Amino acid sequence: MHARAVADLARAPRSGDRGAAKPSAGPTPDETANPRLGPIQQAELEGGSERYRALLKVAERLSTSFDREDLNRAVVDSTRTLSGADMILLRTLRGESLDLVGWAGFDDAAAAALSPLTIHEPWLRDALAAGRAWVCDDVRALPANSWKDRFGGGLPMRGDIFVPLIHAGRLIGSLTAATLKPRRWTAEDVEIMTALGVHVALALRNAELFERLDARAAQMAVVQAASARMNRAKSVDSVGRAIVEEIGPIVGYHNARVYLLEGADELVPIAFEGKVGAYEKVDWTLLRTKVGEGFTGWVAANGTPLLIPDANADPRGAQIPGTDEVPESMLVVPLRHDESVIGVITLSKLGLGEFNNDDLQVLSILADQAATALESARLLSRTESLAAELRRLLEMSQELTKTLDPRQVGTLIARHLTVALGVDACAISSWEAGADRIISLGEHPAQANWTTEPFYLLADYPETRRVLEDQATVIIDAEMPDADPAEVAILRSEGYRLLAMIPLIAKGQSVGLVELMSADFVALDEGRLALARTMANEAAMALENARLYEAARTLADRDPLTGFLNHRALYELLGEEFVRARRARRPLSLLMLDIDDFKLVNDTFGHQFGDRCLVHLADVVRSTLRASDVPARYGGDEFAVIVVDADPEAAEAVASRITEELARNPLVADGRGPVPISVSIGVASVEPDIRTVTDLVAAADARMYTAKLGGDRDLGFDRLAAPARGARRQ
Structure with missing residues (x-):
């Protein structure tokens, strides 16, 4: 016998039809049909059909069951009781396949051996298109290839009623009653199964809604907790880390990335999490992208979220360099703050169609929370950076004043x-x-x-x-x-x-x-x-x-002609060196120099030539000194040299070098022949009877004049004892 639609079986019964529904007293006009029974007529129920009464009880039970496992068991058991069939199969739609979720009349091993059932099988497609039950008294009587043995020969199925479970025009699943022997399905059988299918579809839909509401409530609780964590984070990186970690319990993924928009078009990753295979480790530099490039760039440019069931089939995508092309689903949502896109969250998962609209909606809610947290973290970071910059400037300014x-x-x-x-x-x-x-x-x-x-x-x-x-x-x-x-x-x-x-x-x-x-x-x-x-x-x-x-x-400190320290600076530095020498008990000496016959040079050659003599003397003195020795112009044609860490013998050696170098280098200037320059030098060192800087200067000055009066350009070191304090001429 060929399969026939329920509409063919629901025709008005003729005399002799097997299993034709017998008429019963109909309801009075003022009586209202029981809305739970769908196509079942109240009159038939009142007529005493036990099957219809049983169906009513089943409908009532199904309408109050929201637990999916309990509901599946109730459907299977009730269908077996109402149909009297040997085997029952309950399937629910997932993607493009009808997955077995409940069965009776065969064991779990047989259930596991069932071949997949997809909505693209011709006979099933026809049944779904008709939206009515598919009925067959004996499947072996069907033409070849018109029916698929979904038990793989493991169960001797003969009679079969397949009812599509449809609610509000949407396929929910399917309900099948099968017998081990051929069976002549009556109109009542088909009507009972069809009515049951209506109630099962409604119950499954209600259970699905309840699950979604329950899941949504749980998701919202997680979103709320995630939002609290993100708002507690103080840095952009810590917010990004919180995003990828908190998304996992809400929307399952294999790879998650968080991008921030920098500059006009740079999308920079701030957080990454990979959970399987090639997703676990990725070079962050390869993740950088620009606005308009790939799915992430497209969302940044358009501010619109994307639900991508097949990433390889969508032309807006772009392969990350160095990665393999794999079947992949993606979910990409913008991070918006004050109507502007500030970044993007990108999720990937191996397989096709792994995300749904619920995932998209929840991720969008989380993204709004994340955008606020990121902007707060950026503002805090900028504030802290500004404060740190001001502190650095203040610290630097304070140190510069020292x-x-x-x-x-x-x-x-x-x-x-x-x-x-x-x-x-x-x-x-x-x-x-x-x-x-x-x-x-x-x-x-x-x-x-x-x-x-x-x-x-x-x-x-x-x-x-x-x-x-x-x-x-x-x-x-x-x-x-x-x-x-x-x-x-x-x-x-x-x-x-x-x-x-x-x-x-x-x-x-x-x-x-x-x-x-x-x-x-x-x-x-x-x-x-x-x-x-x-x-x-x-x-x-x-x-x-x-x-x-x-x-x-x-x-203030230098003589402009020679570049030496001037009189004031000499006394200032000499005072410091004198105190240091006394405290450390280290030697310190002073040379006083005076150019011989300098007045005669000025009177004979003029003051400009005299200045050249002074400069020449300064150059010679500078060339003979150590780096630690400090020359000074005392005044007029008199000079001084502070000789640090030098005892009397070392100071006398410095004086000798100066006189010898002057003798070797006469002045040649203004077209004149060599003009010899000589000096008288007095040398004094810090000794017990020299207690002040004035004493030291007076001693060197006195010895200089002793040398000058001697006429032999002696150094004047031993000829005169140290004078009493205050002997320096004014």
């Missing part, structure tokens, strides 16, 4: 910039525009190996010149092919890769240079460069103040 020495200022600034910018080293230099050279002032750390020379010329470094002349910020990466070769050569020789050069600008003029070095690549974004410029401007003012102070100090 010194006016340009080299100390340069070293101090280099230290603060190294720490603030997170680089390996920093060098500070001043610019002598007239000499076209850079003067090294300081570096940090001290072993940075960047300022090994006291100065260098700008001629070979066009990029450095551009920084100073155009007041531009220049970043040089030694790995870039177009980088300045001269700068690259220095970088590589010193073991650095990155160089950032920032001008030091004071009163609108470039006065120097900040050089920031790093052995590895450092992303110096505009925020960090702005901090560097702010600190550089503060540094430029400090260096300019130090330079002005040094120039003023030079005018």
